[in-house]
Amino acid sequence: MFCLSYLVSCLKRNSMHSFTEENYLKAIYKLEEKTGGRVNNTDLAKALAIHSATVTDMLKKMSERKWILYEKSKGFKLTGKGRKSAVGIIRRHRLWEVFLVSKLEFGWDEVHEIAEQLEHVQSEDLINRLDSFLGYPKADPHGDPIPDENGEFMKSEAVLLSKLKAGSKARFAGITDHSTAFLSYLDKIGLALGDTIKIGSIEEFDQSYILQLKSKKEIIVSSRVTNGILVVINY
Amino acid sequence: MFCLSYLVSCLKRNSMHSFTEENYLKAIYKLEEKTGGRVNNTDLAKALAIHSATVTDMLKKMSERKWILYEKSKGFKLTGKGRKSAVGIIRRHRLWEVFLVSKLEFGWDEVHEIAEQLEHVQSEDLINRLDSFLGYPKADPHGDPIPDENGEFMKSEAVLLSKLKAGSKARFAGITDHSTAFLSYLDKIGLALGDTIKIGSIEEFDQSYILQLKSKKEIIVSSRVTNGILVVINY
DNA sequence: CATAATTTTTAGATATATCTAAAAATTATG
């Protein structure tokens, strides 16, 4: 019993982490992506919906365990090891989302919460087999890229739909707003990932767009929508 | 924030439970099945590889939360609610095992640990869709029955291979020894679930069996093996 | 049935992850 728990605690220090640590890693990774640099305590606390004091404590521990580089009051960032781990979590999350949508026929607006749980299941073999079973998908149901076994993944050249001019044509390639409300709304107005979109015209007054869908249908969307959609032009 | 955590704690009390509680429920369920009656502290502690003192504490809590009926020093058993929950966990475990073997091509000796993690993912919708995706399997890769959505499942009429007489014929329907070592050994000697087995003869000296497999091959197995295998006769 | 053996419980710790309230440190602003 002594031996076992000692071993377990050793393993934990070096290569494994609790759900909590995984959630911190993921949140930090996402914040780094968004801000492009160091992350601060307050933003992380907000992202995780917990209190700053808790974050301070946890960051100290994660720093000791070499998941992050932490300088008191100066913000922090992932170490190489921390980044690798975070990318692994994202790989797992996105592969499970593909499974849920393509195999179990969930809607793209229903999978996030379940994937949040599945992503914590520890088994490299499992994830690599899942990847193979799904045909090595390059993106999840929301268009977000899936890292491969080595943590490599494509940076997309997608741009916000709101950047396009009237008359241009593009492919719906991703979203920046991942809320269920937004996803359901897109379902409702008949916009799906992969669709070709032509911009009929742009209303100067409120920057709303008239879009022509491949179904010939025309829809009007607000700037809130055009700022939530990523497209690939030159298609 | 206050509201949310209050809500969460309420939910926890009534219908949800932590991984730990789920593991206790599952272990208690299995012990009840094995012993056919009340379970005691020591057996549960052994099954969970933790100390009795810890079990005493946890049982008090689980009793308050109405998962078990607990009388000090007299053993305990699951309540209706506790049983229902335990059966749900077993359903999830076994469905995931089917997924791992039939879709991801894991060996039947490789899936237990991963299913131990997957079984804790909370989503009824997920499990029912998985059930449908797998074609509503009646048994897991080890022949153990899978409860349906309502917690119903067949009691098997399988008996130990060691109960059969020379000359009888039966179908390999399940196992009582779920250890990886045993499963791998069966793989090695070429015995697989569903196989038809004919008992050539029984060695009186050590109760070892000579089995004739459908492949015409003959193998000799020890009583350790015939006591680990369940068969359905009259086939 | 008295004593020994076993089982269960109590008492007091520990680790993890969280909280609140207040203090300290840092950054922004007139």
Place this chain on the structure above:
DNA sequence: CATAATTTTTAGATATATCTAAAAATTATG
């Protein structure tokens, strides 16, 4: 640059799940 605003940290709690050591209760045995 002094003060205000914001951010971070400290200090002291709490809940969960575990431990060890010892006491208490129960069960088995001569």
